[in-house]
Amino acid sequence: MLDIQGLRKSFGGVVATDNVTMGIEAGELHAIIGPNGAGKTTLIAQLSGDLAPDAGHVLFGGKDITTVPTHRRSHFGLARSFQITSVFMGLSVIDNVALAVQAHDGHSFRFWQPATTQARLRKPALEVLEKVGLIDRAGSIASALSHGERRQLEIAMALATKPSFMLLDEPMAGMGVEESAAMVEILRSLKGEKTILLVEHDMDVVFALADRISVLVYGRIVATGKPEAIRQNADVRQAYLGEA
Amino acid sequence: MSDTASAQLNDHLRVPDFFGSSTGRVVTLVFMAVLLLVPVAAHFLGIRLQLVSLDFITRILCLAIAAVSLNLILGFGGMISFGHAAFIGIGAYCVGIPAYHGYGSAWLHFPLAVVASAAFALITGAISLRTRGVYFIMITMAFAQMGYYFFLSLEEYGGDDGLTIYSRSVFGIIDIEDKMVLFLLTYACLVAAIYSVYRIVNSRFGMVVRGCNSNEARMKALGYNTYAYKLTAYVIAGGMCGLAGALLGNFTTFISPDMMSWSRSGELMFMVILGGTGSLFGPVFGAVTFVFIEELLSSFTTYWALPFGILLILSVLFIKGGLNGLIQRGWKRD
Amino acid sequence: MSTLFLIQFLNGLQLGVLLFLLAAGLTLVFGIMDFVNLAHGSLYMVGAFFCATLTFWTGSFVWAALLAIPLTALVGLVLEIGVIRHLYQRDHLDHVLATFGFILIADTLVHLIWGPEGIAIPLPGYLRGQVEVLPGIIFPTFRLVIIGSGLLVAFGLYWLIGRTRLGMLIRAGASNRTMVSALGIDIKTLFTAVFALGAVLAGLAGMLIAPITEATIGMGNDIIITAFVVIIVGGIGSMKGAFIGALLIGLIDTLGRSFLDDILKLFIPINAAETAGPAISSMLIYLIMAAVLAFRPQGLFPPKVR
Known part of the structure; x- marks a missing residue:
């Protein structure tokens, strides 16, 4: 491959x-x-x-x-995870994953509608979080996660790009x-x-x-x-x- | 980089609400109301104090729009542009040059100002954004200087001496020769600019631009063509600043290359930093504070730039998160 | 035409050498401390004003310049120890903002001390004349002195960086600052020394140009952008890039301003050429910069490690 x-x-x-x-x-x-x-x-x-x-x-x-x-x-x-945790610390866990989903949901030259409430980004994001066992932490800000959880989120973001x-x-x-x-x-x-x-x-x-x-x-x-x-x-x- | 350090770096991703915290909401609303009502009241009451005059506040509002546009790329996008005043100059000349040739319509001036500034942003941004870090700072600065020398060399339009605009843009029924009308128009433009930035930074596009600021390598790995998104943000900011320039040109009715000199760019940058990068109203706080301090100091001494420079350095060393940070925390240290 | 060309070539060389003195300091300070110094032009101005005052005190430009050099170094030292060293750990944005504040302070202080007017610096008789460099080519002696001093400094820097222990430290510091610390060398002192060296180079440029242009407030604020263009084109952090970039930009700018409209007249109507000539030549170095960056975003001679 x-x-x-x-x-x-x-x-x-x-x-x-x-x-x-x-x-x-x-x-x-x-x-x-x-x-x-x-x-x-x-x-x-x-x-x-x-x-x-x-x-x-x-x-x-x-x-x-x-x-x-x-x-x-x-x-x-082709997706990758980083050796140094590269999640967006200021965003919630679900928004981190949603941002990854968004990358593969058409172009992002959409300037007006709020992104963080869009179901078509959140639903796939939740599915990925379910898979890596972070679903309970979906609403937490990434900076509040433990190191291990951040590493899981790192994988989740890679996974979300399908x-x-x-x-x-x-x-x-x-x-x-x-x-x-x-x-x-x-x-x-x-x-x-x-x-x-x-x-x-x-x-x-x-x-x-x-x-x-x-x-x-x-x-x-x-x-x-x-x-x-x-x-x-x-x-x-x-x-x-x-x-x- | 430690996780705490990157957490701080990533803070600007958190801009969910229009006003920020509840303290922030009250202070911001009062501040914006004062900015609107005080000069209007002073005008009708005939108070002849420079600091509350329509003229003085209109100038601040123009600069505030420019600062808001700079904040979109500097605060939210992390692009340290040191050439933003170029767009003010281009916007202003888009009023001055057609007016000089007898074309006075605002429906020509304003679209032209926005389009020309955006086009300049597109060309210079396309080159500047191929580089990063200190290169980007210096290149944006150099391109702005190029614009400065360009207008300086146009002797037809006054060159070094500048160009006087004999009549302001004609809007049809809205007559901006009346300074109250110009003030209200500028205020409306500022509010529209802030609201647009609010919508943009929370949109899909805005999430991408802010993501690039936090961690561009991650955004690329996720599949974003970060260059295209950053360039688009740069063009939007350029166009918005062109609007500020057109308003400023109409306000001063005199334009010169000096409007785009690099110290003007530095001042704009300071307004944004002073107000707090990555907050919606921060640039407005910054612009007002900056111009007020400048005005107050210069009324006391011709050597006002000395304490001013010291203040600038102290603010870099000691104010974290800018004035907006202080307001959001309710003036408490945390 | 060819006489004029040669004279303008020498003028371009003189500008290039001046730009090199400025760019060398910028690129050293950036390459080693990763520090962006917008106020570098202020040191250029300060050098010129020191030299002006000392010329009146000592009655000799040469003595004045020799005395002004350590004085400018002192200013650099004070600046570095007082403020700059507290900023190394900050990001470039803070560097830019703080040094921008410095420019305001420096311009105002100069205004306070020397007044608003520019100060002319009289040259001794033997520097005031002209020499015939080639048959039929007469060129001011002092401009030749500028070119000569600049090339001398360039050679000195080449020797300093390539051959001495300080130079070795400088090169090591640029590529590996932990290594320098591990060797037990006081990196703080090294940084202060490098900053002072940069200040001296900038001050020297100011002293050399002041007899031609006068020492004026804000004299550094325009040329510093040109110096930025030089190091962007040459590659930030590279001394070789600064040298070649400076000569290139100096020559292109000078020759462009003198000959571009004549060249344009060959291709477009004379009227158009007379309008477009000055406009394009004033933008020429920036267009060159853009062209270089379009192909080599790191400049012509990017430093190896960075």
Whole structure:
């Protein structure tokens, strides 16, 4: 579904993405792991369209989207969540999600009618909130949410754009044990329904959820395979544990 | 960025009500009523005090409309435009130049002012908005300066010396040569401008523009072409400010490139900040306070700009959320 | 025509060098402290007025300029320590507003101290004359001095930033301010020094132009926008961009004003050209800026890290 071909990006002399080629199949949950500084963030930025690669291509559903701007990728069905919580703190939970719904409900060059009372935005928003378990908090201002709830809202906003493919950038970042468990449940419920590329530090989560795992080290994919295979892989052990 | 810091940054997304808090409602209504009734009363009672005269208040109202329009992009849209006075100048010349050639109809002047300013906003905005941060500040400033030099070079229309408008725009039965009528028209325009901004910022379009202000990367990821929405907001603000310029040109009956010099833009910006960005009536509070302080200080000393400059710096350092913030909190610190 | 062209070329160079002195300070202060200083033009004015007074006290423009340089640095120091350093943590909007307040204060203070009239600065005899730079091309000596001093400063800055420890700190500070702190270097002092350096460069530009134009109130308020155009075109934060941008803008502005209507006359009726010429040439540098930005939103030489 998402094909990455020979992607390359360097900053000055530092190669952050080094000839990355990988494919994510429709319906799978594919995880990317790698030590800090491996170039995960740079890779994601190129997939989401925030950074232009120096070389290589990104194909989505067979279509070359390498030069397609971020906002148009969303309309192809590619959604993302952010590592740093990027919800609108001043808006209520439902308005956050409604703003995501609105992005895919025709153009927004409508200047006069109030947006926040429109049923055609609120109804789908409520459905998404139901799905991620935030329905009870619909009326709260986002800044009043706990960290874990904000991370859930982050996922809800991505979901509200009705994506076929979700790019999840460390959804567990900064979470406690209980919060993580709730997030794992959400991810599990999405599994199979959406194609997911998950970037995550929490190895337990990755090995529990992923269909396949790719390991990124110094901008290169050093291994791709099923969780068991990756667990056994010598290169991976070396990258993570320094074992020779 | 910590979550608290971004929560503060995101505060401007919260503008559900027209007047804000209940304290805000009372203060705002009283303030707007005073702004309407005091100069009218002073006029009929023959009070000859500059600070309550129709002329003085009309000038403030024109600037307030400009500040309201700037607030749409600066306060709600987060676009720090330092060239807003250009639109005032263009609006004013759209009255002055046709009038100079003998075309006096308001139905020509005002639409022309709005369209020309909006067109200038479209062209300069299309380039400026490709950049961000400090580039945007400097580029808007430079484009306004370009307008300044353009009108300066037009010797036919007075160049540096400016252009006198011998008769105000002709509206048919509404005669704005009568300063009471011009005052009321300007007041009505201000109220209409505030109400329009209110509708716009709460509309689907406004949600997008405010969202861009809070977190543009998120808006793009959600699928919004943020550039197009920001540019549209910039054009709307430009057009609205052109209207303010046309009114100001009619009021002063004398226009010069100085109306669009960059210190004028800076003053407009201060009115918005002083009043409180992202509030509907803040720019009006800001404009009134700014011009009043300026007028009072300049009546005491020719060196009024010295204490004024100090006040400006102090207000940057110490007033958070502007005057509107103080009013909404009922003057309590929180 | 070619004589006139060469003379105007030198005039353009002189403006360019002046713009470089202003733009260098702006771009240093922005590149390193991420601070937008609208009041940079006020330092230009202050330099000119110091120089004017000192010329009357010492009787020599050269001595006056040499004394005015540390004085301008002092003003920069006081400004930085008193107010500016409290603003680094604020956003650009606050920078712009506070320094805008400064302009009002500076203009009024100058008015209070020196009065409303401009002050002419007499040059010593040996700077007042003209020299034949090329056969048939006669050019004022002092304007050559401006060009020479500007190029000298440019070379000095190149050396300072590329070769010295301070320059290394400056380059490190621009790209990595935590690293500088980690090295145990007092970043506050570094910032103050850089701001004072910027002030000196601006003041020097003011001193150099004042004998030609007089020292006047608000003299910095127009040229500072042109300096903004320079660093926008060159790439904000880049010294190389400031230098090339300044020469480019200086030349284009000067040559445009002198020759544009003649060039236009080749293509459009003379009457139209005489109206359009001044209008277009007064907007020329802004149009160039727009054109550069349309293709390179970060300017011609964007700094590598930012």
